[in-house]
Amino acid sequence: MVKDNKPRKIRLSANPTAAALADLHIGDIVYLDGTVYTAREGVYKRVLEDGIAMPMDLPADSAANFHCSPAATQHDDGSFDLGAVTATASFRFSKWIGPWLAASGAKLIIGKGGMSAKDYREHFVPHGAIYLTTVGYGTGALLGRGVKQVSNLHWKKELGLAQAMWVLDVENFGPFIVESDLEGNSLFERENARISASLDKVYEGTRPAVLKRFGETDDRSDEMI
């Protein structure tokens, strides 16, 4: 099958300029150079709820927050063995993302599956940030290749390996897909709308379950039959 309309591939700094971000369109493929760090619920709670000072100078050190826990181990001599790198689903971090963008100055949020266009409009757009999604979920080995070194590991003792703050020096680190742009448009929502248009036809010849569940009705007095 002939595959035209191949997406654009772009190299981007992990501390990108506003102009570089403005040039990106949803659906572009991006490879990163520079420094990225992992931060997810453990770090967000510690910084935003417990008020503990960040162990990095953000965004000077990095403007790229990766929702990730690498498959990695730290040896007794302090050295690291990092294998595969895969993102975790970002929608779960919605309640922290606004305060986090304000506190960290992050311009790139990298993760799995994106966030809602509402989050983009309310939090990303005012901070000039965009969302990059990992591909496939995941291209862990390809991303692992892009990590040149683990330059630091913060809060390992406090949060465990999976929730700790990993600082990764990366080169040609990708692929990622641009999921949101500076206007707050979402690639996933665009695709979803296209797919939903023909779902009724796919569902022809099926029927709803005899016994309903809460969630299918919000009326708690409903007998669900």
Place this chain on the structure above:
Amino acid sequence: MINIEIIQKTAESLMAKAAIEIPDDYLTGLQKAANDEDGDLSSFVLEAMLENYVAAKEDRRAMCGDTGCPRWYVKMGNEAQIDGGPIALEAALRRATANATKSVPLRPNRVHPLWRTDHDNNVGIGAPEIEYGFEPDGNWIDLVTVHKGGLFGTDYRMLFPSDGIEGIKRFYLDSLVAFGKRGLACQPAIIGIGLGGSKDSCMVLGKRAACLRMVGDRNPDPKIAALEDEFKELGNSIGMGAMGFVGKSMVIDCNIEVGYCHTGGMQMSVHAFCLSSRRAVARIYDDGRVEFRTDPAWFTDYQRRETVEW
């Protein structure tokens, strides 16, 4: 007597193989999906996945950074005896899981549900799961490890006979559409469906249908086999591909397993085994021979028996 050190060493190799080497049956299925796919973004994703499998093997690094939840299926021939008995076997599998987490390395995913305690080794209360099956004859033990994703793509529903095939189809589509959006199910996947049993065994059947059957094989009941074909096609007709982008690659294969259920019910579970369908198998004999393979060969006539006596 099967040597316990060989069991632990083999189990450690299996952990690495599962994490690093995409099984051939799934790879062939995904290559076919990549050839057929015409959505531009979905195509890009599938090509990246194919590159990723090569990179993982070349570098001997895990395909996916999310290790999922490593688990074990153990099958024993009726004549097999293990050095140290079942307690030694379970200790060996737990040690292998912990050791491989450090040596591959894998992501230490397993934590306490409330206190979030992480031993950084994928071992803890009830982790890894170890399930058992038996076969007539045989002086061997089969070890199967599966690293199944742990968060999205699985659902259960109590259906009833009056729901019929139309109700089964509805719940199947609901599960694929719900978890397929934004690619949370990590599709295209092997979809396993459990029908019947009771709530717990229905979940077990569906998970095993996803994780322990090969792409391309079919249920021995010809009418269920026809449903498997139909459901595969139905899933790929949703219009959704990898990552929830417009496309037609949702289901690499659909496997259905059944168990006898309450006369009034028709339990159903749906499970998605991800883009890095991680499974590895070895048979260990009592003379020390070890044979590695990727086909769990779990669902034998004995496992699906419906008579009183074998």
